[in-house]
Amino acid sequence: MIKKLSLVFLVSIFLFTAVGIIFAQPFDDIIKIGAAVSLTGKTAYEGQMVKQGYEVWEKWVNEHGGIQADGKTYGVKIIYYDDESDPVRGARLTEKLITEDKVNFLAGPYSSSITFATTAIGEKYGVITIASTANAKNIYERGYKYVFSVLPPAPLLMAPIAYMMDEMLEPRPKTVAIIPANDLFPLSVADGFKEICEELGFEVVLYEKYPPGSTDLSALLTKVKALNPDVLAGGGYTADALMILRQCKELGYTPKLFASSVGVFVPAFIKEIGADGNYAVEGEWWVPAMKTKDHIFGTTEDYLQACRDILGEDFVANYQTAAASATVSIIQMAIEKAGTIETEAVRNALVSFDIIETACFSPVEFNEKGENIQWLHPVIQIQNEEVKVVYPAESQESAPVYPAPAWKER
Numbered sequence: 001m002i003k004k005l006s007l008v009f010l011v012s013i014f015l016f017t018a019v020g021i022i023f024a025q026p027f028d029d030i031i032k033i034g035a036a037v038s039l040t041g042k043t044a045y046e047g048q049m050v051k052q053g054y055e056v057w058e059k060w061v062n063e064h065g066g067i068q069a070d071g072k073t074y075g076v077k078i079i080y081y082d083d084e085s086d087p088v089r090g091a092r093l094t095e096k097l098i099t100e101d102k103v104n105f106l107a108g109p110y111s112s113s114i115t116f117a118t119t120a121i122g123e124k125y126g127v128i129t130i131a132s133t134a135n136a137k138n139i140y141e142r143g144y145k146y147v148f149s150v151l152p153p154a155p156l157l158m159a160p161i162a163y164m165m166d167e168m169l170e171p172r173p174k175t176v177a178i179i180p181a182n183d184l185f186p187l188s189v190a191d192g193f194k195e196i197c198e199e200l201g202f203e204v205v206l207y208e209k210y211p212p213g214s215t216d217l218s219a220l221l222t223k224v225k226a227l228n229p230d231v232l233a234g235g236g237y238t239a240d241a242l243m244i245l246r247q248c249k250e251l252g253y254t255p256k257l258f259a260s261s262v263g264v265f266v267p268a269f270i271k272e273i274g275a276d277g278n279y280a281v282e283g284e285w286w287v288p289a290m291k292t293k294d295h296i297f298g299t300t301e302d303y304l305q306a307c308r309d310i311l312g313e314d315f316v317a318n319y320q321t322a323a324a325s326a327t328v329s330i331i332q333m334a335i336e337k338a339g340t341i342e343t344e345a346v347r348n349a350l351v352s353f354d355i356i357e358t359a360c361f362s363p364v365e366f367n368e369k370g371e372n373i374q375w376l377h378p379v380i381q382i383q384n385e386e387v388k389v390v391y392p393a394e395s396q397e398s399a400p401v402y403p404a405p406a407w408k409e410r
Helices: 002-023 044-063 087-099 112-125 159-167 184-199 218-227 238-250 267-277 300-311 319-338 343-352
Strands: 029-037 067-069 072-082 105-107 129-131 147-149 175-180 203-207 231-235 257-260 281-283 379-383 386-391
Touching: 029 044, 029 087, 029 319, 044 072, 044 238, 044 300, 044 319, 067 319, 072 087, 072 319, 087 105, 087 112, 105 319, 112 129, 112 147, 112 184, 129 319, 159 184, 159 281, 159 379, 159 386, 175 184, 175 218, 184 203, 184 231, 203 218, 218 238, 231 238, 238 257, 238 267, 267 379, 300 319, 319 343
Parallel strands: 029 072, 029 105, 105 129, 129 147, 175 203, 175 231, 231 257, 257 281
Antiparallel strands: 067 072, 281 379, 379 386
16 A cells, blocks of 8 residues: 555656646746737738748747847747737737737737738837838838838839839730729739839739729729730739639630739648639749748758748748748847847847848848838749749749630640
8 A cells, every 4th residue: 555655656746747847937037929910801811821930930939048138038928819800900909918918029910901000009109010011101101110021112022023024024015904902002012013014114004993802803804804904913912812813714814914912822822723823923022942041040941941840841931921930030139139128229229230131031121210121032923833933034943934825725
């Protein structure tokens, strides 16, 4: 009986010790970062990918020694809420993160319209927001001190597509139709594309907005079909790109080149639309073929391996996830440079950086408004249901296919 009790006691001590080790806190303190992102609603595709990027960094940092500042070793904790793709809800949740959860910093949501609302709250309370995927110009033209963008200004996103049209496509396109969703980010991208197309001598035969969240564009696309432009540019999100191509097929209209602002590079795009997505193009802020490095992850390939280790071997790299990881990496770099988590010191560190190199994104350099003014990005095209870099020439994996074959020939 005594032996049995002793055995039970020893087993209990072992289990207690093991549990203690599992849940032991190796850090002196915790840095809390708030992230209200779209997990449901019209931008849930992209919001989920943003959350993945935050999760990769959070897990990586906590497993690799935390962050050194204030004479302490900090762990990190990201507090997530679902903004349901709604700017009003996003702003309300941001206030909750600041006033109730007491976060130290904010990692931005997906989309410019939601970020426009949430950064007003961050500015009100003097909490820094690094905007992961929001680059509409008006976000950064309000004189705010506490908002910084990872993405370059939105009007530049589709610029390389226009240069590709001018330099590479045979026969050279002549006419362009542009149909953006009437939302901050799509309009910024579409306006920039229109301006560059006109500068390069393309005739914009149609520029017409449609309501965000639309599920039927058949009337607008019928108008496009009648004009028969060489290039159809759709400004919206992943759901918009899918809708436009599906309804073009239903109407028997084949764009010679379909250019999207967002969506083509998203893994769900090819998964959902299959061969009907072939020949669509998109300008990308980042592609996994880029060769960058930092002291957090190491090289780009190291970062991608971390994503696969944490998110699964079937993880498909995308700029939304990469930009999100860069967002929180930049917060870490600024804290380390400042030597403290105190807001003003971290802000001063952010504005004092020259060019910030990360393993997970393109270079970042902030201007006085908080915008990233570094940009050099490629164009991708879906070919045989695979993503190929088609522009610029020095990064080209495959020549662009133009004009696209008719639907029945795919």
